Amino acid sequence: MNASLPHETLPDPTSGNPEVEYGRIADGFLAARVGETAFAMLPARRGGHYLASGWRLGRPIAEWHHADFYGHSGALADEAAFRSMVAENAEHQREKRALGRKDARFAANTPWGASQGATLYADGVICHSTAGHGGFHLSAESNRRVHTLLRSESGWYEEDAEWAIVAITFPQLSTRFERRCAERTIKDSWPDTWEAISSAILQAGESREKDRRALDHAHARDWVVVSAITSKHESGFVEVVATLGGKRGPGTEERRFLVPSAECHVGRFSFVINEARHRVYGGPSDFVAWR
Template sequence: MSHITLDPGDLFAVPASSPRDMRGPRVGPQPSLWDKLLRRPAPAPSASPWGTITEAHEIAPGVMWFRANARSGYRLSPRRQKALPRSMRTVDGWYEDTTEWAAVAVVFANIFDEMPAGGEASGRSLYELGKETLKHWRPEAFEGWFETSLDMDEIWSLPVMRFHRLHADRWMALGSFHASYGYVIEAGGPRPHVRAKRGGDPPYGAVTGLPRAEIRRFAVEVGELHQGRGKPFLIDPDRHAEIAIEEDAVLA
């Protein structure tokens, strides 16, 4: 599946700067649904896991769309975060624009079904695109949320399965970012690392039925992990040094 940009430039119009501007006559086309929904959160956060926020709009109470230096996506308030099933939440409440955002779109269908998608998905709503994205990359979450079952032929053809087959000989970080990330104590201080398994872990991993398959640890910086969020994180042995540690050397 090709990457869909969620925020084409013509999709977000800057809200009127004052009540007078909002009441006055408008020049040009009538406001789109996006124009009516978007408003600046107060106060708007200045930073995200992907760097400084350059633009932010609250599309509904507690649901903020943002653009950062490298990525865009959504941030949920604590109350909105609780509306998502635990299995679909991110720990930090931020949802990047590749796959994580799909959980927000399907749970808050009443909001995202009214918002048009742009780019290659033009003519569809963000809810429809989110539903498809969730199915492609988190089929177990898709089945749980929509109370359905996918047949094996369909599951085998999904992008997440193709990704794991393509990289069956690569080391992949296990679990989510927050579940797989830790520190190892060294002379120079705590050093970040991830746990990884060749081919990934079930249910998507190419090597299944091997619960005791070898697990190794690699040094990966926090910023790089955040940049790679949304899809399985692949270890590059040329950049991510393997580290050997004792169990009592790991910090929670």
């Protein structure tokens, strides 16, 4: 970290964006303010740092504290990565304002309950929020513009993943950040559809779902961890329950193994047992179901 920013706020000299303000919080960590959004580069539990976020911290940055931040937006390699992500958010906020989206209220019933608020992106493109969820509704005319392989006949697109379908269908209504996220979401969620539409084959690392399928195929006959707990009976080990191929459900054979704590880190999907290193365990268990 750069120790030259003790407890002062400074405009970012490189972003060209006066809305970005950098400084150090009372705990000494690098932070930034972009509009009403606050960011901090906080230490991660296993070393390194992560991007934390907060909202409407009206005080000067020097008076912010670690406890003011609650969001976790991914690991940070270094201070340059922090500044890059802050600059990306600033760009997103600028472009979002320029799009002129309008907040509104509509008496509408959505698949997730009564609409409690809405944002009008354009005629025929409305994003609704409800008490527990939300998503987009497209008019019949707008919905016809969605590719047939992605189209919802109802015209409703939920906010977790299907929002990306709306974003790539109407790129002029989205920021560059939203378009990048939308492409990533569709590749991760519907790789076969993406390949069919784009006529491009996704390679390893380009789709979470496709990578998961490849892992499942490669380890179909291996013991894959489905649950884990720090062992109170075997110091320095994690007690795990594993099944063949990571399958779950009634009738699935389960085995317990002991894995050294230093090794037991779940990767992108799961932890695969190495039977030459990780021994089958039949001793006292910390799992309630195995006691």
